[in-house]
Amino acid sequence: MRKKGEDFRTIWQKPDHPEVVQIIDQRRLPHEYVVHDLVTWRDGAMAISDMLVRGAPLIGATAAWSLYLAAIENRDSRDSAEFIADAAKEIGATRPTAVNLQWALDRVMRVLNGAATDVDLVALLEKEARDICTEDIEISRGIGQHGLTLIEAIAQKKHGKTVNILTHCNAGSLATINWGTATAPIYFAHQKGIDVHVWVDETRPRNQGSQLTAWELAENGVPHTLIVDNAGGHLMQHGLVDICITGTDRTTRSGDVANKIGTYLKALAAHDNKIPFYVALPSTTIDWTISDGLREIPIEERDPTEVTQVYGRAGDQMCSVETVASNTGVSNFAFDVTPARLVTGLITECGICPASEEGLVSLFPERAKTTS
Numbered sequence: 001m002r003k004k005g006e007d008f009r010t011i012w013q014k015p016d017h018p019e020v021v022q023i024i025d026q027r028r029l030p031h032e033y034v035v036h037d038l039v040t041w042r043d044g045a046m047a048i049s050d051m052l053v054r055g056a057p058l059i060g061a062t063a064a065w066s067l068y069l070a071a072i073e074n075r076d077s078r079d080s081a082e083f084i085a086d087a088a089k090e091i092g093a094t095r096p097t098a099v100n101l102q103w104a105l106d107r108v109m110r111v112l113n114g115a116a117t118d119v120d121l122v123a124l125l126e127k128e129a130r131d132i133c134t135e136d137i138e139i140s141r142g143i144g145q146h147g148l149t150l151i152e153a154i155a156q157k158k159h160g161k162t163v164n165i166l167t168h169c170n171a172g173s174l175a176t177i178n179w180g181t182a183t184a185p186i187y188f189a190h191q192k193g194i195d196v197h198v199w200v201d202e203t204r205p206r207n208q209g210s211q212l213t214a215w216e217l218a219e220n221g222v223p224h225t226l227i228v229d230n231a232g233g234h235l236m237q238h239g240l241v242d243i244c245i246t247g248t249d250r251t252t253r254s255g256d257v258a259n260k261i262g263t264y265l266k267a268l269a270a271h272d273n274k275i276p277f278y279v280a281l282p283s284t285t286i287d288w289t290i291s292d293g294l295r296e297i298p299i300e301e302r303d304p305t306e307v308t309q310v311y312g313r314a315g316d317q318m319c320s321v322e323t324v325a326s327n328t329g330v331s332n333f334a335f336d337v338t339p340a341r342l343v344t345g346l347i348t349e350c351g352i353c354p355a356s357e358e359g360l361v362s363l364f365p366e367r368a369k370t371t372s
């Protein structure tokens with residue numbers, strides 16, 4: 001993914017002041033590209049809870065960088081490790097569904113707890129956060145390379161005619177460090193000269209599709225069309241979708257996937273129309289401790305104002321407008337779970353597998369349950 005010719009990252013250290021971490025304020029896209037400074041760990045926690053950053057892998061990376069900021073804040077104190085552990089607890093409570101959040105916090109805390117007493121904690125946590133980001137880019141690249149084979153096969157079957165891909169929410173570069181998960185195969189296919197076209201679900205209520213996915217596809221010159229969330233089934237019935245690829249925020253060891261609300265309905269429509277429905281994920285998104293997605297994945301409920309108001313640009317001003325009567329009851333579940341039986345396959349950095357425990361363990365054999 002490139003933006004205005006520069007190599008792109010969603011989180012980085014300020015070039016002349018590496019003790020400040022910078023992010024894109026994704027709430028302002030696509031109208032404004034605003035870089036936002038994170039100076040304290042609380043800034044990082046707020047960036048996650050208020051969705052300046054979002055998407056499972058980027059949430060994890062932001063959590064890791066927030067602990068680096070905590071280490072800086074308490075640098076000269078003897079209870080630094082305790083301070084960082086308290087910060088980790090609060091950051092861990094910001095968004096419950098994306099498993100990468102806890103995964104990243106646990107990874108950093110393991111490093112911290114294993115550190116010698118005289119070690120420079122700031123340097124240690126800086127390295128860990130950097131490593132998480134570098135690894136995430138490589139993971140997305142792997143997903144891109146494996147997912148590309150699916151798009152190539154469809155292009156071949158269609159004798160080079162346009163491959164139409166439907167995606168939901170933003171599982172793009174903006175949700176990761178670069179390349180994305182669901183978008184990585186699309187970017188790879190586009191770069192290879194395959195004629196791809198993406199149907200972008202608007203993704204109410206936060207509009208990650210219309211505001212983020214459409215923006216980043218445009219930045220990269222990938223042909224795309226925005227549709228309302230309810231249009232996917234109609235397009236599938238009329239042969240206008242060749243493959244669906246979405247991301248996921250948490251995948252169980254049995255292959256159930258939690259993703260942005262509305263993903264399940266797309267999977268049902270795809271199943272009814274015999275259209276392959278793939279989910280792209282980094283292995284960091286697999287929760288190996290659970291098997292039953294419907295019962296065991298906590299589903300985040302967000303502020304009702306996300307439903308009652310629409311945020312956008314009016315003239316030169318960004319503003320929210322009320323679209324609902326003030327006495328209307330509202331619920332705002334942010335994610336749903338698509339059962340493994342509706343998922344054609346999982347695209348990971350290690351290959352593509354059936355959405356099942358056997359499939360996942362075939363790619364990650366170290367996760368097989370031992371019988372001893």
Ligand code: MRU
Pocket residue numbers: 054055056057168169170171172175176180181182208246247248249259260334
């Ligand atoms: O609420 P969000 O914007 O964090 O939700 C993001 C999604 O649902 C994405 O599709 C998913 O995280 C995959 S991220 C690569």
